Amino acid sequence: MATTQQRTIYTGTFIHCTDLSKTEILTNTSIGVDEHGKIAFITPVDTLSGTLKSHSWDPAEIRHFPPAPNSSKNISFFFPGFLDTHIHASQHPNAGIFGKSTLLSWLETYTFPLEYSLSDPRTAEAAYSTCIHTTLAHGTTTAAYYATISVESTDILARLCRELGQRAFVGRCAMDNADFQPSYYCDADADTAIKASRESAESILAADPTGLVKPIITPRFALSCTEESLKGLASIAADLKIPIQTHISENLDEVALVARTFPGYSSYAHLYHNCGLLGPNTVLAHACHLSQEEVSLIHTTGSSISHCPASNTSLGSGLCPVRELLDQGVKVGLGTDVSGGYSPSILVAAREAGAVSRLRTAPGVETGIHSLSGKSLITTIATTTDNESSATTSEKQARDKLKLTVEETLYLATRGGAQCLGLEACVGGFEVGKEWDAQFIDLGAEIDAGYVLGGGSVGNVQVWKGMEWEERLAKWVYQGDERNVKAVWVRGRMVVDKVAVRA
Ligand code: GUN
Ligand code: FE
Secondary structure, eight states, rough: OOOOOOEEEEEEEEEEEETTEEEEEEEEEEEOTTSSSBBEEEEEGHHHHHHHOOOOOOOGGGGESSOOOOOOOEEEEEEOOOEEEEEEGGGGGGTOTTTOHHOOOOOOOIIHHHHHHHHHHHHHHHHHHHHHHHHHHHHHHHHHHHHOOOHHHHHHHHHHHHHTTTTEEEEEEEOOTTSOOGGGGGGGGHHHHHHHHHHHHHHHHHHHHHHHHHEOOOOOGGSSSSSHHHHHHHHHHHHHTEEEEEEEEESSHHHHHHHHHHHHHSSSHHHHHTTTSSSSTEEEESSSSHHHHHHHHHHTTTTTEEEEEHHHHHTOOOOOHHHHHHHHEEEEEEEOTTBBSSSOOOHHHHHHHHHHHHHSTTOOOOOSSSSSSOOOBBBOOOOOOOTTTSHHHHHHHHHHHHHHHHHHHHHHHIIIIHHHHOOTTTTSSTHHHBBBBEEEEOOBBBTTTTTTTTBBBBBBBBBBTTOOHHHHHHHHHHHHOOGGGGEEETTTEEEOOOOOGGG
16 A cells, blocks of 8 residues: 655755746745655745645654755756656666667567576566666656566566566566567467466556556567457456557568568558557557558557657667657657667657657658558658758758757656656646656756866766756756766655765
């Protein structure tokens, strides 16, 4: 059951994204978090004592963060915890290792052998505990995890999330297509895949009445499954009222193989739809090569997309048309996709999302969304000329529109992810009634004339005197790392505490 905690007042600067392109900065503010880990009030520091009285909070029983008035001159702020909408906890040991492979060879060479090794509970425990510690230290308060085919090791991942305090969706990988994956790492048949997935989901549900750690039905991707298992998995999700995650349209070889393996369907998304897998609680990772018809289907079913830019560049998979998805009202969040992606950090995913969106505007890059019937680009930004010199004004505007701003990538990292995972009423921003899933960020001291090398900066971030918040946030996104994350809370519980900042 939910444990109660000491009421806590957080004081300082709070930054969150109120809209796709809007960031709110609340300075000299206090947020009160109640005994259930929920935000009870947000108030200017000046009016705190009156607010405490009106809420009948006894000042003698309240904890403070920072514990004493913050005398540090460092630039610091509270930010909502990040949501990683797509990460393979089971691939954490391989992060950074992918050679020159692309998706299908990478699965065979690197991924299936590693995941199989986690059938050993001690290996699973080591991989999963390091994954959770690492992602929490990077500010990830919610993760949608893929585990492995093993029910036992999937249970270990869920238990470790509960113990270490990370909000999570944990999915046992279902994979029963013997033609696609090796016999040593494959469900015996559809019935086994369905039964083992139900057993895993029920076990995770029963173990956490607080709902912090939930199961998620996880058909690995179309090629890993048969139609029978895809349909059976969809009915478990409906029956247990739990979400679904899978991959879609990541790489062109994969898309072609899906079309050959499932010839009765007009597209990858239509296959999933016909098997009952699309809906408002379904998260689809990648979506680099969708047709317009598929985007429309994803939109009308309320399914969402996990954009995994670091994975897409590492495996050379493609360039997800994020702007077009957002313009069409599709929910989009960010995923690290470890270990297709090399980094466990959603801050890096935000950075790479910005970079990929700019790469889409490079001369010669054909990017956009195709129609299903032909190969005509419906949104066309194919350029052959140099960006700056010969483009017309409208071409330049069209290219600039594709670029995601720092604020937009931070929105996707927080509120966007919360929408994908059905948590928008609960986390992703600072509002009364939301749960306190937050990170405390320290950007170090401002650099000015007379600066002595090494003095005051934190990690790689160097903030110069006179920079506005907009520039400081850009510094954080493009230069920051886990050294800037000084504390992390999930549902009010402090789960990372690098105490040094508190002095
Ligand atoms: N498609 C099927 N399995 C995987 C996986 O483990 N990672 C990625 N990125 N794509 C996949
Ligand atoms: Fe993945």
